[in-house]
Amino acid sequence: MAFPTTPLDVRTELRIGSTWTDVSSDVYTRTPITIECGRSEESGQTNPGKLGLALDNRSGAYTARNPRSPYYGLLGRNTPVRVSVPGTESYLELDGTESGVASTPHHASLGITGDLDVRIEASIAWHNTMLNQALIGKWGAPGQRSWCLRVYNRRLGLLWTENGTAVGFAEVRLPPMPYRAAVRATLDADNGAGGCTFTFYWARSLAGPWTQIDDPITFGGGATSIFASTAPLTIAPTTAEGVPPRLPFVGNAYRAEVRNGIGGTVVAAPDFRARPVGTTAFSDSAGRPWTLSGSARIERRAYLFYGEAASWAPRWDASGKDVWTPIEAAGPLRRLGQGRKPLASALRRRLPSYTPLAYWPCEDSQGSSSAFTPVAGVSPLAVTGWSFAQDSSLGGSSPLPVITPGGTMRGRVPAPASPATVWALCMPYRVEGTAPTAEQEMLSWTTTGTIRRWRITMGTSGTHILGYDADGTLVLNSNIVAVPGAFDGWWRLEFLAQQSGGSIAYELRWTKVNGGWTNVSGSVAGTLGTVSQIDTSFGPGLPDIRIGHLGVFAADTVTAAYSSADHGYNRESANSRLSRLAAEESRSVQLAVVTGDPTVSSELLGPQKPDELLALFQEAVDADGGILYESRTDASLVYRDRTSLYNQAPKLVLDYTVDGEIAPPMEPVEDDQRTRNDITVTREGGTSARVSLDTGPMSTQAPPDGVGLYDDSVTLNLAEDGRAQQIAAWRLHLGTRDEARYPTVRLMLHAAPHLIPAVLTLEQGDLIRIINPPQWLPPGPIDLIVQGWGDQPDLYTWDRVLNCTPADAWTVGVLNDPVLGRLGTDGTTLGAAVNSSATSLLLASSPGPAWITTASHPSEFPFDVVLGGEVVRVTAITGTGLTQTATVVRSVNGISKAHAAGTPVQLARPLTLAL
Structure with missing residues (x-):
């Protein structure tokens, strides 16, 4: 940039409605723009970023409620604001509109029908659960579809068709990734084993190195092929009807590659990084001509701040000729920190997303007389013998009730919208005290099917699944050997039933929270019907029992719904918890994770308890020891894990x-x-x-x-x-x-x-x-x-x-590294004084061990030691006892001086074990 011989191009923009509007000409230079980002010290918590500036408001444009303002009705609390200067790298800016894309026409080289390798480097909210957008593809209307790389609900997927219409796909869940990253998908159309294989990767940039995401996905049934459509290759396409709606992604694209064959010939390679701002057409290194359309544009800005202006307070002097509006904007941490409502428990947050027919969390406060339900159209659970909010031992729950022997629960279950072919129930439970020998009723419910009443009884002597018809006659009596440990700690009691011809196939499963599982299954003649009511009288021989999060589902989704959430995601890594929480709260926050070593897990956390979102974020940050901060390019957060701080090269x-x-x-x-x-x-x-x-x-x-x-x-x-x-x-x-x-x-x-x-x-x-x-x-x-x-x-x-x-x-040991992997010895001092030019040192070690010698470890030389602030390079050591002689090169760090006998000697870079 020409600065400082020409003025610095500081651009200030307000997001007015859905458009970023440049208001730089109205920013007063008499009041300097001030920006604060990050933290002032190595505290555990980052403060919200701050922006201060003043806008010329003589026209009244920046008075929020002024109907004369061209922005009337569009300015207000938390109006997004960003400040940028010219950057050093261009990018393709996409706003997600259908017409805003970059594309190249069909060419014979793009008609790939076999193995495919596609890669793209972009900035995008990868972990947004609401995101359903396309990255790059050759994807037209039905009949003209080839393939498309997409991001959907924290997943990376590759769509493809064999005939231009019928769509197949493979996808993986994305790991924690930084906001700017590269993703890659390969298709081995004929894997040599009677099928095709998809493999997905991510990297910091298109240059790699690539990290594989999960295991390859293999489909049998023969090799596949890709339809050779004449659709253009597009960044980023809009998928046509027949596939979930998908628009161009919102973010920046830096470069992409399409290869014919895995690691094969590059047939398209758009690179936007060196394109001049305003470029609308160019040819890539593979000879493909690219055209930008709609709102897509080449931009080159580097952002110093992104935040929200929380207030608009016009000011003026006595004459009324000087009118201005000061803006004090803050980063997203300010807004996120305003709320004080704790997030609900892990189970309470997760289970409603599986659309249960009925669900009672049982997390009600002390003194409640019934159990609330968050499911519309479902009545509270009527109970007797319950004392709410007594037990906090289930990791994924708020306090649950204690039910005395003989307690009851009854609740109506609405019929599903369409005839049921399967239903399932789940009840987490824990028995406190001595397990009953004789069987006691644990769960009972009624249905509209042949078996009108189902009962499960349990004791240390055995378990029964009992079924009664409309007349109350026992028509199912399944005797099961007692399940070892079923009264020890928290378990999930799960029951699944589905219609199988003229029979009801059923399965009873016990799943230990934080442990294993066991199951039994069987069948009985009859029709399934639907669950109509929970109607349970807990056996009078049971000791106190705790239950919660009782759910009824019209699908076999119990395991997926409860797994991990029941124990509060215990042993979840800090990176994964931050990514998951941000994905669950994607309407209010986006978060990217930067990890220094993808092969090393961030700190494993205990159960996630109900708390404010930022408190849960900070809990993970505190345990892992990384840094949570605000992005300068958008309203997202970034987490750098602890490993990303180790052994860095200088930026x-x-x-x-x-x-x-x-x-x-x-x-x-x-x-x-x-x-x-x-x-x-x-x-x-x-x-x-x-x-x-x-x-x-x-x-x-x-x-x-x-x-x-x-x-x-x-x-x-x-x-x-x-x-x-x-x-x-x-x-x-x-x-x-x-x-x-x-x-x-x-x-x-x-x-x-x-x-x-x-x-x-x-x-x-x-x-x-x-x-x-x-x-x-x-x-x-x-x-x-x-x-x-x-x-x-x-x-x-x-x-x-x-x-x-x-x-x-933050410089830590690295195995087999010649500098960072070297162990020193304890208590070494100079055995005799030396002058400033001596090249031989007498080393006395106590308690030792002795230093390595040139004879025993010649490849380990040279190395640096420090004594009295002077760094010297040891080129040789002789002697096998605790008194040895070292040959050295002096003044490695520019210091050369005399040292007295007894001066401590130690490695210049002593080994530090990473956490």
């Missing part, structure tokens, strides 16, 4: 000796703000672990031997007790780093515009590196983690102040 390198790259002041701070040397971590509902540092300069010992006691305690929702000890040790590691802080790094980008491209790519959690620090500071490099920043872009100046924390603690 931005600043040279102190280069004029303008670092603006004053750059001041180290030696303080105790982050010091914590006695840590207690408690697993919620479980054990506690305490770890302390009792020796050394950062220990709990009183000065001068240590810094004194700095204790801290935290309760985390962890899946395992054993993790409390490990997390406490990691937090102790973070809290006892003996190093200076550099809280802020100021960049005057108008003085160093060459930094702008790298600065625009910075995200919270990225590592920056400062090289060649001044002589009065310790030798570099200085590695810092960016926690947030403040921006003040103006016409001819642009200040960005980075909020930073030390990064060294």
Whole structure:
């Protein structure tokens, strides 16, 4: 960009109605634009972003209720606002309208009928459950369909036809992915085993490397083929009738590839990244001509802020000639934090989505006399002998009732809209006390079928499924051996029945919450009918019983409906919980996940209890130790997991000796703000672990031997007790780093515009590196983690102040790495004094072990050690005892000085085990 010799193109836009409107000409330059993003310190929680600016309102355009305004009725609370500057990379911007696409006409090379490999890199809300959009495809009206790659309800799928009309598809559930990512699908049309195979992948970019999503999907019944339609290849197509409605995706496309064969010849390769803004037609590297139509456009903007203007308050001077409207906008965290209503329990949130005929959560408050139902047209469950809100031990539920022996429940079940061919019931239960020997009634219901009344009785002596006809005659008496452990902890009692010819096929299943399952099945002559009423008198010989989330379904959906939700998604990873919660609340929030190592799970969490959405987000963040922050491009959130912070390459390198790259002041701070040397971590509902540092300069010992006691305690929702000890040790590691802080790094980008491209790519959690620090500071490099920043872009100046924390603690060991995988030895000191130029050091280790020698491990040399602040490179070691001689190269870090005998010697990069 030409800045700063020409004014900086700072664009401010308001989303007025459904259109982004450029209001930059009305932004007052006398009031600087101020932006704050992220957090100022390494706190556990990110504050909402902030934007401040003022709009010229002499025309009254920005008075929300002014009928003279061209925006009358369109401005109001939480009007979206965004601020951008010219970017360094172009993209295809799509707004989701049917006509807004990029396409290339049919060409013989695009008529792929066999193996297919399609890839696209885009920014899109991948995990939105409401999303039902197409990415790329050769997909026309019926009769002209070939294939289409789509995103639907957090799933990535490939549609294809063999005849241009009949549609087949394969799909996988998407893993946690960043907002900008690449996806890939391959079709092996003839897998050599009498079928076809679909495989799906994702990557950070089209360049890979590709990570396979789930297992390949194989269909038998012979090889397949793709219909060679003459439809254009389109980013992103609208699917035709006969398939669930699907529109072009909303977001940005960067590049795509279509290959004839898996990894085969590239037949189309649109790349929008270098296209000039406003381009409407071009040819790709495969020779295909592309045309943009409708609202699709090539844009090149980098966003500094995206948020919502919560208030519109016009101001004016006494003369009335100066009228302005100040805007204070905030990121989506502000809006999300306004609500205080806890989300319902996992089961209460999930079960209604399976359209039960009747459902009673039984989570009513103390003193209730019946059980509420969220299902329209269903009456409350009438009960006796129930004490509500007494038992909180079911992970996926709010407190449930305790039912005394002989308690009852009765509730009508509406008939399904169409004749039933299958129905199912499910009742989670737990018996408290000694299990009954004699069988007791556990569940009973009536139907309109041949068997009018069904009963299940259970005891340690056995179980029966009993059925009675309309006259009350026993027509089914299925005796079942007692199920071991069926009265131990929480179980789901599930019953499924379906019409099979002239018989009713039934299955009784016991599913242990957080455990296994067992089942029995059988059949009886008759017609199925529909469930009409729950009518149960719990056996008087039962001890107190707890039940909840009683459901009746007109489909075999019980297992899918209850699984995982019954135990509150216990042992779900932090990444998965954040993605799932965001998907469930996709009307109010979008969230992308950035993981540093897809092969390593983020922290496993305990049950999800009812709480506010942001509190549940923060619970996962606290347990895993990553960073949750606001996107700068839209109203979504981003989570960087803990592994994404390990061993980063610098995103931005600043040279102190280069004029303008670092603006004053750059001041180290030696303080105790982050010091914590006695840590207690408690697993919620479980054990506690305490770890302390009792020796050394950062220990709990009183000065001068240590810094004194700095204790801290935290309760985390962890899946395992054993993790409390490990997390406490990691937090102790973070809290006892003996190093200076550099809280802020100021960049005057108008003085160093060459930094702008790298600065625009910075995200919270990225590592920056400062090289060649001044002589009065310790030798570099200085590695810092960016926690947030403040921006003040103006016409001819642009200040960005980075909020930073030390990064060294996030450098962790890597197996077999020559630097990060090296173990040191304890208690090594110089056995004799050396001057500033000596190249031989006497090493005395106590208690040891001894250092490796050149003779025993020649390939492990050289390596760096530090003594008295000087880093030296060890090229050889001799001697097999605890006193050894090292040959070294001095002054690796620019420091060369004399050292006294007894000076500690240790690895320059000691091994740190990752959490």
